[in-house]
Amino acid sequence: MSAQRLPDPRILLGPGPSCVPPRVLEAMARAPVGYLDPELFEALEEIQVRLRTVFGTANPFTLALTGTGMAGMESCFANLVEPGDTVLIGVHGFFGERMVEIAGRYGAQVVRVDAPWGTPLNPAQIEEAAARADRLRLIACVHAETSTGVRQPLEPIAEIARRHNALFLVDAVTSLGGLPVEIDRIGIDACYSATQKCMGCPPGLAPLTVSERALERAAARTSRVVSWYYDWKLLANYWGGDHMYHHTVPVSLLIAFRESLRMIQEEGLEARYARHQNVSRLLMEGVAQMGMQPFAQEGYRLPTLNALHLPAGAEDVTVRRRLLTEYGIEIGGGLGALKGKVWRIGTMGESASIRNVSLLLAALKAALA
Amino acid sequence: MSAQRLPDPRILLGPGPSCVPPRVLEAMARAPVGYLDPELFEALEEIQVRLRTVFGTANPFTLALTGTGMAGMESCFANLVEPGDTVLIGVHGFFGERMVEIAGRYGAQVVRVDAPWGTPLNPAQIEEAAARADRLRLIACVHAETSTGVRQPLEPIAEIARRHNALFLVDAVTSLGGLPVEIDRIGIDACYSATQKCMGCPPGLAPLTVSERALERAAARTSRVVSWYYDWKLLANYWGGDHMYHHTVPVSLLIAFRESLRMIQEEGLEARYARHQNVSRLLMEGVAQMGMQPFAQEGYRLPTLNALHLPAGAEDVTVRRRLLTEYGIEIGGGLGALKGKVWRIGTMGESASIRNVSLLLAALKAALA
Numbered sequence: 001m002s003a004q005r006l007p008d009p010r011i012l013l014g015p016g017p018s019c020v021p022p023r024v025l026e027a028m029a030r031a032p033v034g035y036l037d038p039e040l041f042e043a044l045e046e047i048q049v050r051l052r053t054v055f056g057t058a059n060p061f062t063l064a065l066t067g068t069g070m071a072g073m074e075s076c077f078a079n080l081v082e083p084g085d086t087v088l089i090g091v092h093g094f095f096g097e098r099m100v101e102i103a104g105r106y107g108a109q110v111v112r113v114d115a116p117w118g119t120p121l122n123p124a125q126i127e128e129a130a131a132r133a134d135r136l137r138l139i140a141c142v143h144a145e146t147s148t149g150v151r152q153p154l155e156p157i158a159e160i161a162r163r164h165n166a167l168f169l170v171d172a173v174t175s176l177g178g179l180p181v182e183i184d185r186i187g188i189d190a191c192y193s194a195t196q197k198c199m200g201c202p203p204g205l206a207p208l209t210v211s212e213r214a215l216e217r218a219a220a221r222t223s224r225v226v227s228w229y230y231d232w233k234l235l236a237n238y239w240g241g242d243h244m245y246h247h248t249v250p251v252s253l254l255i256a257f258r259e260s261l262r263m264i265q266e267e268g269l270e271a272r273y274a275r276h277q278n279v280s281r282l283l284m285e286g287v288a289q290m291g292m293q294p295f296a297q298e299g300y301r302l303p304t305l306n307a308l309h310l311p312a313g314a315e316d317v318t319v320r321r322r323l324l325t326e327y328g329i330e331i332g333g334g335l336g337a338l339k340g341k342v343w344r345i346g347t348m349g350e351s352a353s354i355r356n357v358s359l360l361l362a363a364l365k366a367a368l369a
Numbered sequence: 370m371s372a373q374r375l376p377d378p379r380i381l382l383g384p385g386p387s388c389v390p391p392r393v394l395e396a397m398a399r400a401p402v403g404y405l406d407p408e409l410f411e412a413l414e415e416i417q418v419r420l421r422t423v424f425g426t427a428n429p430f431t432l433a434l435t436g437t438g439m440a441g442m443e444s445c446f447a448n449l450v451e452p453g454d455t456v457l458i459g460v461h462g463f464f465g466e467r468m469v470e471i472a473g474r475y476g477a478q479v480v481r482v483d484a485p486w487g488t489p490l491n492p493a494q495i496e497e498a499a500a501r502a503d504r505l506r507l508i509a510c511v512h513a514e515t516s517t518g519v520r521q522p523l524e525p526i527a528e529i530a531r532r533h534n535a536l537f538l539v540d541a542v543t544s545l546g547g548l549p550v551e552i553d554r555i556g557i558d559a560c561y562s563a564t565q566k567c568m569g570c571p572p573g574l575a576p577l578t579v580s581e582r583a584l585e586r587a588a589a590r591t592s593r594v595v596s597w598y599y600d601w602k603l604l605a606n607y608w609g610g611d612h613m614y615h616h617t618v619p620v621s622l623l624i625a626f627r628e629s630l631r632m633i634q635e636e637g638l639e640a641r642y643a644r645h646q647n648v649s650r651l652l653m654e655g656v657a658q659m660g661m662q663p664f665a666q667e668g669y670r671l672p673t674l675n676a677l678h679l680p681a682g683a684e685d686v687t688v689r690r691r692l693l694t695e696y697g698i699e700i701g702g703g704l705g706a707l708k709g710k711v712w713r714i715g716t717m718g719e720s721a722s723i724r725n726v727s728l729l730l731a732a733l734k735a736a737l738a
Contacts, residue, residue, distance in 0.1 A: 004631065007408040007624060009400040016617060017401045028621065029398035031378040032386045032571050034699045039376040066573070067436055067598065070616040074598045102597045196617060202401050204435070204573055204619030226595050228471045229436065229443045245704070247439040248385060248565060250573030250622070252397065255376060262373065330403045335614070 010324075011356055014332035015146050015305060015344050016174070017196035017203050018351035020256075021263060024201055028256035035248045043258045044239055050261035054176060054199075054269065055191065055209045057183035061232065063239045064195070064257055065206040066250055069173040072192025072206030074102055075230035076140075076169050079210075079218045080190060083107030085137040088129055088166070090121040090157065094147035094335045095171055099140050106226070109135075117148045117338065118307075119297045123156035130164045137217075138167045143181065144174035147335040149296040149307030149344065151179070158187040167214050173197060176207060177264055178276045178304035178348055189214040195253070198276070198304055200349035201260040204253045276303040279352040283345060286361040290368065295342045304352075306345045307338075311368060316340045319367045327363040379693075380725055383701035384515050384674060384713050385543070386565035386572050387720035389625075390632060393570055397625035404617045412627045413608055419630035423545060423568075423638065424560065424578045426552035430601065432608045433564070433626055434575040435619055438542040441561025441575030443471055444599035445509075445538050448579075448587045449559060452476030454506040457498055457535070459490040459526065463516035463704040464540055468509050475595070478504075486517045486707065487676075488666045492525035499533045506586075507536045512550065513543035516704040518665040518676030518713065520548070527556040536583050542566060545576060546633060547645045547673040547717055558583040564622070567645070567673055569718035570629040573622045645672040648721040652714060655730040659737070664711045673721075675714045676707075680737060685709045688736045696732040 012018045033039050044063075052062045065072055077099070081087060087108040089099045092115040103110050113129050115121045121141060130136055139161040143152050154170060161168035167189040172181045176191075178198030183191055189211040196203035210218075210232065218225075218232060225231045229247065238246040264272060280303040284294060287308055295307035310316060316333055320343075323329040332344035347357065381387045402408050413432075421431045434441055446468070450456060456477040458468045461484040472479050482498050484490045490510060499505055508530040512521050523539060530537035536558040541550050545560075547567030552560055558580040565572035579587075579601065587594075587601060594600045598616065607615040633641060649672040653663060656677055664676035679685060685702055689712075692698040701713035716726065 006396055006399050006628075007402045007406070007412070010402050010406065012401070012403060014403050014405075017403060017620060020401060025398040025400070025621075027375055029394040030375050031394070032381070032389055032565070033376045033379050034381060034383050034386060035572075036383075037376070037379065037693070037699065043376070066440070068616045068619065071435070071598050074596065098597075105593055105595050105597055194617065196401070202619065202621040203404075203617045204622055224474055226474050227443065228467075228474055229440050247437045248563065248572045250437065250571065250619075251386060252394075252571040253573055253619070253622070259375075324406070330406065 008328060011329045011359065012351050013345050013356060013360055014330040015346050016348065018346055018348040020202055021200055021350050023263065024256050024259045027259035028202065028252050030255060032251045035251065036243065040251055041243060043254055047254065047258050047261060050265060051207055054264060055181055055183045056185060057209050059183065059209045059211055061215055061236055062209040063235065064254065065208050065230065066247065067206055068203050069192060069194030069206050071230065072208050073099065073171060075208065076190050076192060077103045077106045078227040078230050079225055079232045080138055080167060080169065080214060081106045081108045082221055082223050084109065086111060086133045086135045087138045087140065088113065088126065088133055088136060090126055090141035092119065092121050092148065092150060092152065093117050093142065093145035095142045095145060118150060118295050120150055120152045120300045123160060126157055127160050130160055136164055136166045138169055140169040142171040144172065144302050144304060146174045146305055147338065149302050149305045150300050151302045154186050154188065162187060167217060174302065174305050177272065179273055183209055195257055195260065198348045199260050200263060201257045202253065204250055205257055276347060276352050279347045279354060279357055280306055282354060283347060283357045286357065290365060304346065304348045306347060307342045308345065309342060314368055322367040323363055327359065329360055329363055377697060380698045380728065381720050382714050382725060382729055383699040384715050385717065387715055387717040389571055390569055390719050392632065393625050393628045396628035397571065397621050399624060401620045404620065405612060409620055410612060412623055416623065416627050416630060417608065419634060420576055423633060424550055424552045425554060426578050428552065428578045428580055430584055430605055431578040432604065433623065434577050435616065436575055437572050438561065438563030438575050440599065441577050442468065442540060444577065445559050445561060446472045446475045447596040447599050448594050448601045449507055449536060449538065449583060450475045450477045451590055451592050453478065455480060455502045455504045457482065457495065457502060457505060457508045459495055459510035461488065461490050461517065461519060461521065462486050462511060462514035464511045464514060487519060487664050489519055489521045489669045492529065495526055496529050499529055505533050505535045507538055509538040511540040513541065513671050513673060515543045515674055516707065518671050518674045519669050520671045523555050523557065531556060536586060543671065543674050546641065548642055552578055564626055567717045568629050569632060570626045571622065573619055574626055645716060645721050648716045648723060648726055649675055651723060652716055652726045655726065659734060673715065673717045675716060676711045677714065678711060683737055691736040692732055696728065698729055698732055
């Protein structure tokens, strides 16, 4: 333990956190204000307004939850599921598995529909499972599977959920701010994300939006929401209305997050999505020239998280350690069954720049030589 | 909504957050590192070692939970209570009420022992209730009631818990870092706090320590912990051992918190406690000269949170608004039944300085004139 040291700066090209713009770090470093300060209420209001634009929604209940993306996931199952409800979960990676685990803890009867990791879910299988399910309340899936780099088309699943009068829950942790999410156009009832991926902010908050329909279903519960900390009704009372005290929100992170949202809208959503696409394409062209193969199925590759098969003969940990110690670059290893088999290179938020990718390609070439 | 503005600096003398030293803000503003970065693991280890010193414990399971103090409270009931368990809660303020609410959500049979707000709990009543209780698993109370300014002596209640073979859970949100907590000496099985009160850090983390005995009881549960996000077993696997991925921890806050802990140990715990005592005494002498009466019973007043009856004729909101807008000073109003009846003046962490209290006294005199 070396006293007084602070971490070296990193170029974060892993699965998140990603790099944070200096302007956001400076906003975070302002002296904090109280949780009932008019200045904070102004920030909360601005966060809600700007978040609605990024989510593509008019949902009044749109806010940033205290906790990371996984807290967002937990809050959705905690509020939307009652013991005995049937929940259909599409699993095409590690985070779909997480949904199964958490839904089960909240008492759901989970019906899972699996797709091989690296491919998207098959809507026909989801339709079939939905048709067979009893008391189907919710269909859930991950938009951007951080474990595999797969982008899941959401429209067909939204359509199935509507037809079966089920709510549709989407994990947008690795998509929000990096590619369109479009809550209202697609018809998503609940969606959570994280601040540290494509939103350009440190980790610690989970952007969340919930439709009126989903809030009505939650309000009609016959059992209490077990989690007090993530009970949406209590959070709504603090974020809106009379700002009734619930918990002391993480003011510094919220001020930072407001600044990220300002920067996102200054850049423009379309320009931001195009930047993610371009930087990811540059990366994939570069690694292809080095003989590396993408893991995710063509046509379904995320511009934010690029999963690659390890090149023949490369030692996972050795290469990643060299990148980190010699170049200060972080890339991610494989999760779960993909450990030692893939690398996950994030091109998200502030990290998604030509400069970062050019350096990474040079460093990878040296480390693999 | 005014674009690009950041909050004005405040002198935070409310119930928290309190002021944060520039050094801690600067540490927080460092570029973040990944959640598996060796630099972060070093910080996690240092946080654990230093936190044990502040808590006065050798408990291996000592860490900073993602979430605020209330998340700490929730995690304790989530892990320690199974449906049907009897939990005895001493209620002498707003946060004791919170415990009752949360324990109930996790299925506890709650036995409550109340004391009038402004006084501590009566151990004889707790003993009586414990003797009558069936399947008593846990006794819980708040060490420093933020709503009333009362310091609860813990030894007698610890002794009762031991005698009845129940676990002892303590809320140290408004005490840790400002007055001694002494987990091991007193015999406390689980204790949580918050970073934004006496610890000199922004809000967003909940320091937590749990005894081996309590962990064993949690491990022997017959039902799963409903909360996945706050499941101690999973958190222990990330903070220790192989650092198995659980969620992306809020790295910036953790780096800030390590810096706070360094500053606390540089000051020295005894010197820090003495500073809180001295500054609180100065404040109480000053307000006494202005004719204001303390709310909490003599002999049980916290040095960190000073609750006062409103002076006759003073308009709660008007005075607090003047302090905020004219002097940039925040003080707290009353919570729950005490709304409009008391002021709560925090002298915690970096906020606990002679300079701040001198200014507050001058400002109060002007605002009440």
